[in-house]
Amino acid sequence: MFGKGLLKGLSITIKRFLGPKIAEGYPEEKPTLPPRTRSSIVLEPGTCIACGLCVNVCPNQVINLTSEKDENNKKVLKTYYMNFGRCLLCGLCTEACPTSALKLSQEFENAVYQREELLWDMIARSKRSNKSSGKVG
Amino acid sequence: MDALNNVFVNIALAIRGLFVDSHSFGADLTINVIVFIMLFLIMVVAALFLSLVERKFAHWVSQRPGPNRLGPHGWFQFIADAVKMLGKEDITPANADKFLFKIAPMILVGITLMAFGVLPFGKGMVAIDLDLGIFYFLAVSSVTTVALLMAGWASNNKYSLLGGLRAVAQMISYEIPLLFSLLGVVMITQTFNLSSIIEAQKTVPFIFLQPLAFVVYLISGIAETNRAPFDQVQGEQEIVAGPFTEYSGLRWGLFMLAEYGNVVATSAIAVSMFLGGWNGPGFLPGWLWFILKMWLIIFTMMWIRWTFVRMRIDHLMHFAWKILLPLSLVNIFLTGIGIYIYQLLILRIGG
Amino acid sequence: MTIEGTQEYSINMGPQHPSTHGVFRMVVHLDGEVVTGVEPKIGYLHRGLEKMAESRTYTQFIPYTDRLDYLAGPHNSLGYVQAVEKMMGIELPERAEYLRVIFAELGRIASHLVMIASGSLDICGWTPWSYCFRDRERILDLFEMTAGNRMTPNYFRIGGVSHDVPDEFMPALKSFLDDMPEMLEEYQGIFFGNEIVQSRMKSVGILPKELAENLLITGANLRASGVQYDVRKAEPYSIYDRFDFNVPVLYGCDTYDRHFIRLLEIQESSKILRQALKDIPDGPVMAKVPKVIKPPAGKVYHRVENPKGEMGWYIVSNGTTKPARVRIRTGAFVNVQMLSAIIAGWKIQDLVTIFASMDLVLGEVDK
Numbered sequence: 001m002f003g004k005g006l007l008k009g010l011s012i013t014i015k016r017f018l019g020p021k022i023a024e025g026y027p028e029e030k031p032t033l034p035p036r037t038r039s040s041i042v043l044e045p046g047t048c049i050a051c052g053l054c055v056n057v058c059p060n061q062v063i064n065l066t067s068e069k070d071e072n073n074k075k076v077l078k079t080y081y082m083n084f085g086r087c088l089l090c091g092l093c094t095e096a097c098p099t100s101a102l103k104l105s106q107e108f109e110n111a112v113y114q115r116e117e118l119l120w121d122m123i124a125r126s127k128r129s130n131k132s133s134g135k136v137g
Numbered sequence: 138m139d140a141l142n143n144v145f146v147n148i149a150l151a152i153r154g155l156f157v158d159s160h161s162f163g164a165d166l167t168i169n170v171i172v173f174i175m176l177f178l179i180m181v182v183a184a185l186f187l188s189l190v191e192r193k194f195a196h197w198v199s200q201r202p203g204p205n206r207l208g209p210h211g212w213f214q215f216i217a218d219a220v221k222m223l224g225k226e227d228i229t230p231a232n233a234d235k236f237l238f239k240i241a242p243m244i245l246v247g248i249t250l251m252a253f254g255v256l257p258f259g260k261g262m263v264a265i266d267l268d269l270g271i272f273y274f275l276a277v278s279s280v281t282t283v284a285l286l287m288a289g290w291a292s293n294n295k296y297s298l299l300g301g302l303r304a305v306a307q308m309i310s311y312e313i314p315l316l317f318s319l320l321g322v323v324m325i326t327q328t329f330n331l332s333s334i335i336e337a338q339k340t341v342p343f344i345f346l347q348p349l350a351f352v353v354y355l356i357s358g359i360a361e362t363n364r365a366p367f368d369q370v371q372g373e374q375e376i377v378a379g380p381f382t383e384y385s386g387l388r389w390g391l392f393m394l395a396e397y398g399n400v401v402a403t404s405a406i407a408v409s410m411f412l413g414g415w416n417g418p419g420f421l422p423g424w425l426w427f428i429l430k431m432w433l434i435i436f437t438m439m440w441i442r443w444t445f446v447r448m449r450i451d452h453l454m455h456f457a458w459k460i461l462l463p464l465s466l467v468n469i470f471l472t473g474i475g476i477y478i479y480q481l482l483i484l485r486i487g488g
Numbered sequence: 489m490t491i492e493g494t495q496e497y498s499i500n501m502g503p504q505h506p507s508t509h510g511v512f513r514m515v516v517h518l519d520g521e522v523v524t525g526v527e528p529k530i531g532y533l534h535r536g537l538e539k540m541a542e543s544r545t546y547t548q549f550i551p552y553t554d555r556l557d558y559l560a561g562p563h564n565s566l567g568y569v570q571a572v573e574k575m576m577g578i579e580l581p582e583r584a585e586y587l588r589v590i591f592a593e594l595g596r597i598a599s600h601l602v603m604i605a606s607g608s609l610d611i612c613g614w615t616p617w618s619y620c621f622r623d624r625e626r627i628l629d630l631f632e633m634t635a636g637n638r639m640t641p642n643y644f645r646i647g648g649v650s651h652d653v654p655d656e657f658m659p660a661l662k663s664f665l666d667d668m669p670e671m672l673e674e675y676q677g678i679f680f681g682n683e684i685v686q687s688r689m690k691s692v693g694i695l696p697k698e699l700a701e702n703l704l705i706t707g708a709n710l711r712a713s714g715v716q717y718d719v720r721k722a723e724p725y726s727i728y729d730r731f732d733f734n735v736p737v738l739y740g741c742d743t744y745d746r747h748f749i750r751l752l753e754i755q756e757s758s759k760i761l762r763q764a765l766k767d768i769p770d771g772p773v774m775a776k777v778p779k780v781i782k783p784p785a786g787k788v789y790h791r792v793e794n795p796k797g798e799m800g801w802y803i804v805s806n807g808t809t810k811p812a813r814v815r816i817r818t819g820a821f822v823n824v825q826m827l828s829a830i831i832a833g834w835k836i837q838d839l840v841t842i843f844a845s846m847d848l849v850l851g852e853v854d855k
Contacts, residue, residue, distance in 0.1 A: 003683065004681075005677075005681035005682045005683045005686075006682060006683055006684070008677045008678075008681060009677060009678045009681070009682050011677075012674060012677050012678045013615060013678070016615075022622070033632070034632055034633040034654075036632075036633065036634070036635070036636045036651070036654070037632055037636055037637070038636040038637055057547075057548065058548075059544050059548035059549070059551060059552070088551050088640075089636075089637060090550075090551035090640075090642045091636055091642060091650075092547070092548065092551070092642075095650065104636070
């Protein structure tokens with residue numbers, strides 16, 4: 001009969017109307033992201049050997065680091081900046097790091113109010129808090 | 138229960154009693170002004186609250202909770218919406234026809250308020266007890282077409298013009314099945330007065346006597362208030378809000394007010410003419426029955442909106458002229474035969 | 489043909505419009521409500537990807553390929569990495585091939601779900617849109633759990649894939665496939681079976697078979713016009729010749745068929761996924777490739793069946809680590825010409841529906 005499809009549509013709608021709600025109530029409920037999620041990047045300056053592989057592999061020239069030679073003539077990391085506004089979050093840098101000093105983190109609330117705050121000083125961020133994300137608090 | 142039934146009537150009588158002559162010009166004027174303010178408040182609150190209910194309904198169908206920040210489970214959201222609408226900047230397009238642009242929303246709200254005047258919210262609770270009740274309602278609500286055309290033309294925008302012309306085509310076509318479906322009820326009761334029609338439904342509501350007319354009225358009512366599946370006038374995906382495109386701030390708020398006011402008025406008429414108005418079992422007062430039945434019709438209208446997609450404009454005209462109009466004429470024919478047979482039986486049995 | 493005293497007028501459905509899928513602009517010439525002509529104007533999302541490819545190494549370009557057809561995440565890189573592997577003559581381990589097929593087909597399902605959702609949204613059906621996106625979330629969760637990102641996973645590498653899947657992946661994929669028939673039933677009930685939808689979409693926007701072949705339309709649009717052509721069967725790449733699946737063909741040539749065929753393709757993709765899930769072997773996920781990828785000088789052309797159409801990759805290498813030229817032939821770019829070819833005589837509301845059925849994504853059109 002004409003109209004059967006319409007009635008079936010109505011029955012589906014009313015079934016979902018009376019059913020449970022599956023939306024996630026952000027920001028009261030925060031999601032737990034899987035461990036491989038690329039939402040932010042952190043650096044452990046102690047483990048970094050300043051090899052420069054991450055600088056070369058980045059498609060967008062996001063990272064720039066400077067190093068100096070210490071008394072054993074080994075490279076030591078001096079500064080490490082990431083221009084996070086240009087970062088594609090592709091993860092090639094973390095894959096390239098031979099000592100796993102550069103790691104992914106699951107902090108996804110990275111929005112800031114000014115563009116200058118997107119130039120991340122990774123060494124300062126790692127010192128500022130004891131959380132692996134570098135976020136304060 | 139009788140006291141609760143008549144609580145508003147008793148309040149009006151008490152106010153009249155404050156005057157020396159309870160039917161003097163002063164008393165009448167006071168009562169009319171109070172009733173007008175109350176109708177306006179009902180329309181505003183109903184419109185705001187209905188917009189929130191619509192959002193909640195839409196979200197619950199998609200398994201989401203809807204607005205849930207302000208108030209208990211988000212039910213105070215409409216206060217925030219009202220305040221936001223009052224605070225927005227009012228932009229008038231540069232080459233718009235200023236006079237028409239400004240009065241179009243006012244006309245729309247005014248018409249809806251005028252139509253509210255004959256709605257019987259309870260026994261003895263009509264603002265104006267006109268003998269021409271339903272006739273007046275239909276005549277007045279036809280003017281909304283002109284207001285939408287004014288809004289569409291005056292905006293100096295091709296999208297608005299398209300929307301305005303679609304409004305004329307659609308609303309004129311659906312007026313006729315609307316009228317003819319109500320004609321069946323009027324034929325049975327032989328009166329236009331809404332309170333008398335409700336009185337005549339004491340024993341059996343007319344939806345059982347006129348089921349076809351009820352369906353035709355509901356469909357035409359949805360088309361008249363420009364809701365999906367008949368909302369080509371505001372087809373958001375094609376003509377970006379049609380005649381309402383260039384309106385912002387309070388002017389747009391007035392349009393939304395008029396739209397939801399029309400929804401309330403249409404469902405109130407459906408309740409009065411087909412569902413028995415304020416009649417109902419005695420454990421609830423009459424005006425509460427009226428409100429509950431109105432909620433039922435509004436729920437059905439929202440349910441239909443969030444399930445179905447929009448029809449194309451020529452299918453819509455085809456539907457009105459070639460399907461709904463013959464159906465309503467068939468209904469009148471059958472009603473006439475029914476009345477004749479009924480009178481014949483009464484004469485046979487009585488005589 | 490205008491009536492005496494009337495004139496045609498033009499409306500600009502500009503880059504910002506509720507129903508152009510992305511930043512697409514068209515100048516529509518109207519006579520009343522009837523469309524007499526459409527001029528599409530593209531280029532609002534042009535990012536210069538092909539030029540950027542010349543200054544990035546082969547591996548560095550893979551994240552950029554994800555941004556072409558951003559709705560079918562990993563599928564875009566499939567053609568690119570296979571083209572480079574063709575040039576270098578690399579053989580992949582079995583597990584890597586199966587994983588690639590799984591992710592490519594998941595991308596196809598995700599893209600078709602968005603197409604059905606936005607096709608319904610354009611005719612004011614808000615509910616089917618939310619149901620389709622609810623189901624797409626599960627696919628995006630699968631991408632996130634394995635590769636790291638939802639829409640731009642950057643998962644394929646030259647020589648295999650970047651990581652092996654975690655332990656939760658297979659059970660999650662299995663439960664997604666088990667829930668799929670119920671999901672398809674729901675779409676059928678609320679969208680495809682609805683009489684109003686059928687009256688809006690059936691016999692609207694007819695694309696005849698000869699016109700489709702002459703305009704080089706590819707993908708599901710071609711198969712809805714009666715031409716049985718799918719690159720996965722015509723020139724099998726990867727390990728598609730091991731799977732048993734059909735290529736659905738419909739003969740209605742109208743908008744309804746173009747939407748419905750994508751539902752059928754979702755079913756076929758789930759068949760492939762079930763077979764891949766059953767047969768996937770263990771083993772390494774990356775072949776032995778040199779640390780620095782330097783293909784020998786030469787050219788290669790490789791094509792794959794993208795959800796939007798046929799995607800061709802033409803790569804010219806001059807023996808260095810960066811390509812000399814990468815040319816991407818995207819299905820959506822060629823499908824744009826379908827619009828102006830078939831639109832004359834339909835109404836504005838049909839314009840929106842026909843445009844939705846073409847399944848364009850501006851990332852592919854503008855690159």
